[in-house]
Amino acid sequence: xxxxxxxxxxxxxxxxxxxxxxxxxxxxxxxxxxxxxxxxxxxxxxxxxxxxxxxxxxxxxxxxxxxxxxxxxxxxxxxxxxxxxxxxxxxxxxxxxxxxxxxxxxxxxxxxxxxxxxxxxxxxxxxxxxxxxxxxxxxxxxxxxxxxxxxxxxxxxxxxxxxxxxxxxxxxxxxxxxxxxxxxxxxxxxxxxxxxxxxxxxxxxxxxxxxxxxxxxxxxxxxxxxxxxxxxxxxxxxxxxxxxxxxxxxxxxxxxxxxxxxxxxxxxxxxxxxxxxxxxxxxxxxxxxxxxxxxxxxxxxxxxxxxxxxxxxxxxxxxxxxxxxxxxxxxxxxxxxxxxxxxxxxxxxxxxxxxxxxxxxxxxxxxxxxxxxxxxxxxxxxxxxxxxxxxxxxxxxxxxxxxxxxxxxxxxxxxxxxxxxxxxxxxxxxxxxxxxxxxxxxxxxxxxxxxxxxxxxxxxxxxxxxxxxxxxxxxxxxxxxxxxxxxxxxxxxxx
Amino acid sequence: xxxxxxxxxxxxxxxxxxxxxxxxxxxxxxxxxxxxxxxxxxxxxxxxxxxxxxxxxxxxxxxxxxxxxxxxxxxxxxxxxxxxxxxxxxxxxxxxxxxxxxxxxxxxxxxxxxxxxxxxxxxxxxxxxxxxxxxxxxxxxxxxxxxxxxxxxxxxxxxxxxxxxxxxxxxxxxxxxxxxxxxxxxxxxxxxxxxxxxxxxxxxxxxxxxxxxxxxxxxxxxxxxxxxxxxxxxxxxxxxxxxxxxxxxxxxxxxxxxxxxxxxxxxxxxxxxxxxxxxxxxxxxxxxxxxxxxxxxxxxxxxxxxxxxxxxxxxxxxxxxxxxxxxxxxxxxxxxxxxxxxxxxxxxxxxxxxxxxxxxxxxxxxxxxxxxxxxxxxxxxxxxxxxxxxxxxxxxxxxxxxxxxxxxxxxxxxxxxxxxxxxxxxxxxxxxxxxxxxxxxxxxxxxxxxxxxxxxxxxxxxxxxxxxxxxxxxxxxxxxxxxxxxxxxxxxxxx
Numbered sequence: 001x002x003x004x005x006x007x008x009x010x011x012x013x014x015x016x017x018x019x020x021x022x023x024x025x026x027x028x029x030x031x032x033x034x035x036x037x038x039x040x041x042x043x044x045x046x047x048x049x050x051x052x053x054x055x056x057x058x059x060x061x062x063x064x065x066x067x068x069x070x071x072x073x074x075x076x077x078x079x080x081x082x083x084x085x086x087x088x089x090x091x092x093x094x095x096x097x098x099x100x101x102x103x104x105x106x107x108x109x110x111x112x113x114x115x116x117x118x119x120x121x122x123x124x125x126x127x128x129x130x131x132x133x134x135x136x137x138x139x140x141x142x143x144x145x146x147x148x149x150x151x152x153x154x155x156x157x158x159x160x161x162x163x164x165x166x167x168x169x170x171x172x173x174x175x176x177x178x179x180x181x182x183x184x185x186x187x188x189x190x191x192x193x194x195x196x197x198x199x200x201x202x203x204x205x206x207x208x209x210x211x212x213x214x215x216x217x218x219x220x221x222x223x224x225x226x227x228x229x230x231x232x233x234x235x236x237x238x239x240x241x242x243x244x245x246x247x248x249x250x251x252x253x254x255x256x257x258x259x260x261x262x263x264x265x266x267x268x269x270x271x272x273x274x275x276x277x278x279x280x281x282x283x284x285x286x287x288x289x290x291x292x293x294x295x296x297x298x299x300x301x302x303x304x305x306x307x308x309x310x311x312x313x314x315x316x317x318x319x320x321x322x323x324x325x326x327x328x329x330x331x332x333x334x335x336x337x338x339x340x341x342x343x344x345x346x347x348x349x350x351x352x353x354x355x356x357x358x359x360x361x362x363x364x365x366x367x368x369x370x371x372x373x374x375x376x377x378x379x380x381x382x383x384x385x386x387x388x389x390x391x392x393x394x395x396x397x398x399x400x401x402x403x404x405x406x407x408x409x410x411x412x413x414x415x416x417x418x419x420x421x422x423x424x425x426x427x428x429x430x431x432x433x434x435x436x437x438x439x440x441x442x443x444x445x446x447x448x449x450x451x452x453x454x455x456x457x458x459x460x461x462x463x464x465x466x467x468x469x470x471x472x473x474x475x476x477x478x479x480x481x482x483x484x485x486x487x488x489x490x491x492x493x494x495x
Numbered sequence: 496x497x498x499x500x501x502x503x504x505x506x507x508x509x510x511x512x513x514x515x516x517x518x519x520x521x522x523x524x525x526x527x528x529x530x531x532x533x534x535x536x537x538x539x540x541x542x543x544x545x546x547x548x549x550x551x552x553x554x555x556x557x558x559x560x561x562x563x564x565x566x567x568x569x570x571x572x573x574x575x576x577x578x579x580x581x582x583x584x585x586x587x588x589x590x591x592x593x594x595x596x597x598x599x600x601x602x603x604x605x606x607x608x609x610x611x612x613x614x615x616x617x618x619x620x621x622x623x624x625x626x627x628x629x630x631x632x633x634x635x636x637x638x639x640x641x642x643x644x645x646x647x648x649x650x651x652x653x654x655x656x657x658x659x660x661x662x663x664x665x666x667x668x669x670x671x672x673x674x675x676x677x678x679x680x681x682x683x684x685x686x687x688x689x690x691x692x693x694x695x696x697x698x699x700x701x702x703x704x705x706x707x708x709x710x711x712x713x714x715x716x717x718x719x720x721x722x723x724x725x726x727x728x729x730x731x732x733x734x735x736x737x738x739x740x741x742x743x744x745x746x747x748x749x750x751x752x753x754x755x756x757x758x759x760x761x762x763x764x765x766x767x768x769x770x771x772x773x774x775x776x777x778x779x780x781x782x783x784x785x786x787x788x789x790x791x792x793x794x795x796x797x798x799x800x801x802x803x804x805x806x807x808x809x810x811x812x813x814x815x816x817x818x819x820x821x822x823x824x825x826x827x828x829x830x831x832x833x834x835x836x837x838x839x840x841x842x843x844x845x846x847x848x849x850x851x852x853x854x855x856x857x858x859x860x861x862x863x864x865x866x867x868x869x870x871x872x873x874x875x876x877x878x879x880x881x882x883x884x885x886x887x888x889x890x891x892x893x894x895x896x897x898x899x900x901x902x903x904x905x906x907x908x909x910x911x912x913x914x915x916x917x918x919x920x921x922x923x924x925x926x927x928x929x930x931x932x933x934x935x936x937x938x939x940x941x942x943x944x945x946x947x948x949x950x951x952x953x954x955x956x957x958x959x960x961x962x963x964x965x966x967x968x969x970x971x972x973x974x975x976x977x978x979x980x981x982x983x984x985x986x987x988x989x990x
Binding site for chain 1: 516522530535539545717718
């Protein structure tokens with residue numbers, strides 16, 4: 001139909017702008033020289049402004065709204081494209097362009113300010129920016145709804161269908177079950193000989209091992225690229241171009257390896273999306289939560305399993321003879337699954353990780369739903385750390401200044417990290433009923449697991465909602481008890 | 496003035512599009528995965544189309560034309576910005592947008608076709624595309640002028656002020672003086688023990704040496720980046736972001752090293768341009784010829800001089816002990832300046848290089864000014880090789896299929912390669928009168944030479960015309976006899 005054709009022309013145009021902005025951002029985050037940024041920021045704000053104008057133009061709005069009125073005339077896929085477009089439109093259409101551009105600039109500056117604040121361990125530097133970002137976010141929400149549940153809007157933006165009510169249940173279970181379980185585990189801790197974890201591993205060999213892992217997991221280099229950057233991340237424009245980055249740390253080799261497998265999980269998801277969706281607005285993963293479920297699945301369920309290292313530990317041992325010669329597979333497996341109280345989320349083990357997210361969720365909820373004096377944030381943060389993990393940071397750079405997210409305006413994002421891990425556990429219990437997971441991993445046949453995940457989850461891109469996919473795969477609604485069960489089973493055996 | 500402000504807004508907008516397209520092209524030419532290209536081409540053609548629309552919009556035309564009418568009201572710099580804009584506008588304004596987009600696509604496809612043709616050594620694959628490109632170029636020229644001297648338009652596009660008349664004089668001198676001189680040199684050739692040239696040098700150490708050279712030449716990494724790619728090239732958006740690539744060949748180490756110094760010359764030029772010009776349309780080098788004069792100056796006058804290797808040969812020798820232990824500095828110097836008949840331009844030595852360009856100039860002149868049957872090109876090419884270099888290629892991939900330029904529509908570009916070398920020689924004879932060049936090079940004080948070139952040439956960006964700069968620096972008009980003199984002096988000593 002003519003109208004839908006027009007819609008596709010608009011969509012392609014917007015996509016083209018998105019793509020060049022995305023390539024510029026890849027460049028900025030991996031290799032652009034530091035002095036290029038002032039000019040670059042000025043230039044990119046012009047292109048972003050044009051992008052915004054296209055995404056909110058009267059002509060485009062008319063087409064989308066006309067299609068929505070006739071939505072029943074379209075097949076499922078087109079319907080979904082139209083609805084997704086309408087949702088994206090509603091999200092931004094009421095924001096005045098100047099405010100949008102102003103906010104983009106604020107976000108850009110704030111991230112640099114946050115870096116300084118973190119480096120100088122000085123929350124006061126960041127606080128005024130945090131305040132402005134929160135005010136802007138609240139204003140953006142006010143443009144979209146006159147309801148009072150502002151935080152729900154943000155939660156739904158990152159994970160369609162999720163709300164404070166559902167997250168309260170989820171984090172309630174974590175608080176009730178995991179907080180005491182973590183305490184028990186930590187009490188059982190013994191002094192073990194795991195010095196190999198912090199030993200020195202040369203970067204070049206780490207790189208070789210990660211490249212070996214890419215083969216193990218069947219990553220497609222013809223449609224991707226593995227590169228180094230300060231913070232690991234995955235990047236994609238469509239299924240034919242999905243890249244990710246790794247950071248090699250000489251004295252933290254397992255951080256390098258597991259971050260690599262984590263990003264690889266994100267990347268495999270994107271590479272496995274049906275290429276027919278490439279040029280539509282449905283070509284990315286279903287949600288942050290589903291994405292995280294895949295990265296966590298690869299990182300934890302596969303990467304931190306004993307079966308996996310039965311297959312690959314000899315290789316690693318051969319590559320790092322001095323460091324691992326005297327470390328048995330059992331000791332190695334215990335080492336890479338060591339539970340510990342840590343200040344830093346990204347360094348946390350699989351078991352304590354959700355408690356780090358719990359803290360962030362509760363604070364974001366306070367900011368957007370309950371009201372809180374920003375002055376108090378450091379002490380609130382520290383008290384929660386004490387309550388859940390029994391340690392207290394002595395500096396804010398180990399506390400509420402540790403993550404980039406808030407400086408980038410990403411409120412509502414953190415909860416999806418824990419949610420994704422919980423999705424992963426629920427998916428895991430289905431998967432092990434259907435295929436002989438442990439044997440496949442042990443026999444280095446990841447291919448078959450990839451295939452299962454591709455058919456059940458990846459291929460759909462964002463043609464389905466997150467909770468819909470979960471129910472399709474597992475046959476039931478989201479149920480956090482699988483996550484609790486998984487962690488308790490695994491760590492009861494270990495401790 | 497209001498009108499000029501409007502002009503700057505338009506200019507910045509165009510620049511922003513130019514920048515994102517440029518970043519995408521950097522990505523495409525260095526690391527983008529091969530399967531991304533079909534979607535990418537489609538998306539980029541949308542952005543290119545928008546860019547073209549902006550560059551030729553009625554509003555913009557009006558502003559530029561109004562400024563031209565009042566040109567005397569502006570200071571020198573603004574005057575130059577306006578004139579440069581007007582010239583750029585006239586170049587494309589009469590091309591219909593569809594034709595422009597069509598031509599861009601043709602160029603994109605043709606380059607891939609050319610690659611195939613070269614690989615399969617089959618001119619017939621490429622011929623129909625070459626024909627279409629030539630027709631399109633002629634049509635573009637017809638939009639701009641009703642004069643008959645089509646090739647002059649192309650020559651002037653790449654090197655303002657140059658024409659067939661001037662190039663005929665230049666290449667006439669080369670034919671008259673250099674062709675016989677090369678013959679004499681080649682006759683004097685003896686069998687020397689220069690096997691070290693084609694020895695195997697491991698890539699990692701080559702890379703270390705090139706990184707060492709970056710320090711020697713004082714390349715600024717805060718405003719740049721050194722990377723690998725299949726074909727070395729320099730890339731820049733403004734003086735704060737100037738990158739270049741190197742290709743390391745295990746059995747052709749001197750190609751890697753001198754290509755690196757060559758690109759470095761281009762890069763230093765761009766980094767040294769007055770940053771006040773960054774956001775204007777005058778922020779690039781003055782012309783292709785002046786650019787090439789700088790890359791050739793660094794590559795040949797510095798890089799292939801004996802003084803340079805007096806300073807750095809011990810370092811290279813220490814890095815490649817096995818290969819160079821028994822090679823004296825004298826033998827090394829002779830080796831890197833070895834004269835030989837070769838089919839391939841990019842592998843040619845400094846002395847025979849201009850003869851390769853002469854052939855291309857004469858053929859382009861035939862195509863655009865005299866008329867020639869494309870069927871005949873291979874035999875014409877081969878006959879000229881025989882005439883000037885006394886060798887005849889047995890396959891077209893060693894002949895007229897060797898260069899990418901024609902498949903990219905770049906006719907009129909080749910002559911600037913020889914012209915740049917001639918500029919370099921003329922500049923060289925001025926420079927050695929003003930500073931103690933040889934001593935500075937020998938004492939590893941390139942900094943002072945950089946400074947001289949920066950003040951005399953680089954800093955001006957394209958605020959001055961090429962022949963104007965040459966006259967400013969050397970005190971006289973372009974004079975090819977310096978080039979002949981330089982080559983005869985150098986190679987008479989060597990042979």
